[in-house]
Amino acid sequence: MIRIDHISKRFKKLQVLDNISVVFEKGQVISLIGPNGSGKTTLIKSILGMVKPNTGKIFVNEQIIDNDPGYRKIIGYMPQIGRYPDNMKIGQLFSMLKQIRKTETSQTDEELIKKFELEKIFEKPMRTLSGGTRQKVSAAIAFLFDPAILILDEPTAGLDPLASEILKEKIIAEKKKNKLILITSHILSDLDEITTHVMYMQEGKMQFIKDMGTLQEETGELRLGKAIARIMKGDIINSEWIDKMFEPKNDEKIY
Amino acid sequence: MLKLSRYVLYDILRSKIVIAYTIFLFVVSLSMFQMEDNSSKAMLSLLNIVLIVLPLVSLVFTTIHYYNSYEFIELMSSQPMSRTRILLSEYAGVAISLLSAFFIGVGIPVLLFAPNEIGFALLFSGVSLTLVFTSIAFYAAVVARDKARGIGFALLLWFYFALIYDSLVLLILFSFSDYPLEKITLLLSALNPIDLGRIFIMLKMDISALMGYTGALYKDFFGSGTGILFTTGIMLLWIILPLWLAVRKFRKKDL
Numbered sequence: 075m076i077r078i079d080h081i082s083k084r085f086k087k088l089q090v091l092d093n094i095s096v097v098f099e100k101g102q103v104i105s106l107i108g109p110n111g112s113g114k115t116t117l118i119k120s121i122l123g124m125v126k127p128n129t130g131k132i133f134v135n136e137q138i139i140d141n142d143p144g145y146r147k148i149i150g151y152m153p154q155i156g157r158y159p160d161n162m163k164i165g166q167l168f169s170m171l172k173q174i175r176k177t178e179t180s181q182t183d184e185e186l187i188k189k190f191e192l193e194k195i196f197e198k199p200m201r202t203l204s205g206g207t208r209q210k211v212s213a214a215i216a217f218l219f220d221p222a223i224l225i226l227d228e229p230t231a232g233l234d235p236l237a238s239e240i241l242k243e244k245i246i247a248e249k250k251k252n253k254l255i256l257i258t259s260h261i262l263s264d265l266d267e268i269t270t271h272v273m274y275m276q277e278g279k280m281q282f283i284k285d286m287g288t289l290q291e292e293t294g295e296l297r298l299g300k301a302i303a304r305i306m307k308g309d310i311i312n313s314e315w316i317d318k319m320f321e322p323k324n325d326e327k328i329y
Numbered sequence: 330m331l332k333l334s335r336y337v338l339y340d341i342l343r344s345k346i347v348i349a350y351t352i353f354l355f356v357v358s359l360s361m362f363q364m365e366d367n368s369s370k371a372m373l374s375l376l377n378i379v380l381i382v383l384p385l386v387s388l389v390f391t392t393i394h395y396y397n398s399y400e401f402i403e404l405m406s407s408q409p410m411s412r413t414r415i416l417l418s419e420y421a422g423v424a425i426s427l428l429s430a431f432f433i434g435v436g437i438p439v440l441l442f443a444p445n446e447i448g449f450a451l452l453f454s455g456v457s458l459t460l461v462f463t464s465i466a467f468y469a470a471v472v473a474r475d476k477a478r479g480i481g482f483a484l485l486l487w488f489y490f491a492l493i494y495d496s497l498v499l500l501i502l503f504s505f506s507d508y509p510l511e512k513i514t515l516l517l518s519a520l521n522p523i524d525l526g527r528i529f530i531m532l533k534m535d536i537s538a539l540m541g542y543t544g545a546l547y548k549d550f551f552g553s554g555t556g557i558l559f560t561t562g563i564m565l566l567w568i569i570l571p572l573w574l575a576v577r578k579f580r581k582k583d584l
Binding site for chain 1 (some may be wrong): 343409581584
């Protein structure tokens with residue numbers, strides 16, 4: 075579904091993406107893992123056409139990404155930080171997106187809107203929302219048009235345990251519909267039940283992409299976090315990052 | 330394209346800044362007409378406010394709006410929408426809201442108290458200047474990466490057009506006062522939209538007689554049909570050129 079062909083991106087002196095080639099197929103749930111600044115978000119943004127790679131090509135459904143924005147119809151994107159116009163109401167945001175895509179309400183997937191109980195606050199202006207609620211809005215937008223490709227950038231960061239559980243269930247449900255789902259996250263425990271493949275990036279390079287079975291076999295670990303840790307054990311540069319990842323964060327490890 | 334603009338417009342019209350700006354313009358215009366018995370004098374005072382305040386507010390408001398909407402613009406660019414369409418929609422939204430503020434704040438008082446040729450010239454200049462400086466601000470905002478730099482750049486442009494440019498012209502006129510400079514001053518005025526707006530209004534007033542030979546030449550030129558065409562054309566150029574540059578830059582930009 076998505077074919078990335080030798081793309082490189084350089085921001086001034088910093089090589090953010092270094093000659094990455096990879097193919098993602100239908101039915102896969104790919105966890106993009108790597109330390110901060112390893113190029114995960116840039117890779118995602120390149121697929122969405124927000125960042126223009128210096129060299130290389132990206133194909134979505136065998137169609138090369140250029141200036142025609144039509145290919146984004148089948149992509150749902152949830153950004154890391156969602157900020158919306160201050161005075162726009164939540165309900166308006168949804169109706170605007172439907173108008174832009176010329177989609178009727180009957181054709182949209184409003185499950186998340188209902189489960190997150192966003193309808194109750196449809197009249198609230200965006201500026202009054204908390205970070206977590208905005209994140210819920212972003213998630214609902216990503217799933218709204220029942221897209222064949224879902225790209226989720228740190229989806230569970232900032233969500234409360236209940237909401238994060240709802241989102242995970244939704245992702246699993248979409249996975250069963252044979253969609254392609256790309257997730258980046260630093261909370262590896264969240265990815266455990268969802269992911270089918272792991273793509274590990276570091277300093278703009280793709281270190282490996284493996285399916286969970288192979289990964290578990292190679293490392294002898296069932297949990298994704300431990301498996302990744304095992305792989306990186308010998309590697310001193312990475313160990314610091316892995317340690318950090320296992321430190322319990324403020325609210326994310328409660329459940 | 331109007332779909333997105335409508336929501337941008339809706340958002341901005343509810344912002345406190347635009348409401349305050351409208352009230353400010355309205356109070357100032359109304360008090361000018363109330364204080365001066367001669368509506369012509371009031372127009373002259375109003376002219377100075379229009380020439381100074383309008384460009385400043387357009388520049389600063391537009392730049393701030395652009396940076397505040399950055400994440401929203403990002404989200405829009407993940408939708409099946411071309412970059413050109415996104416930027417032009419934003420431009421239309423901002424420009425229409427600033428124009429409505431101008432129409433309510435200055436337009437209504439002028440139509441009430443001085444519905445004559447000078448009044449319409451003032452409205453024409455106000456509308457053009459708003460559009461021109463919104464356009465310039467979009468260019469500044471797209472080019473500069475961070476907010477501080479963008480606003481700084483916008484302010485610098487305002488200083489240049491509103492204050493520095495006139496002193497430069499004066500300097501040239503004084504140093505070359507032995508030469509016939511009428512045609513050159515005509516050309517110089519076209520290089521600054523604020524000057525162009527000022528001359529356009531002044532010549533509708535009687536005070537142009539005070540400007541001597543140059544004034545006579547101006548009157549001869551700007552008073553004629555070609556002059557009006559020339560002014561409109563140059564103003565249009567000032568609107569389109571920065572906007573076109575902004576769109577061109579925005580299309581290639583990494584978000």
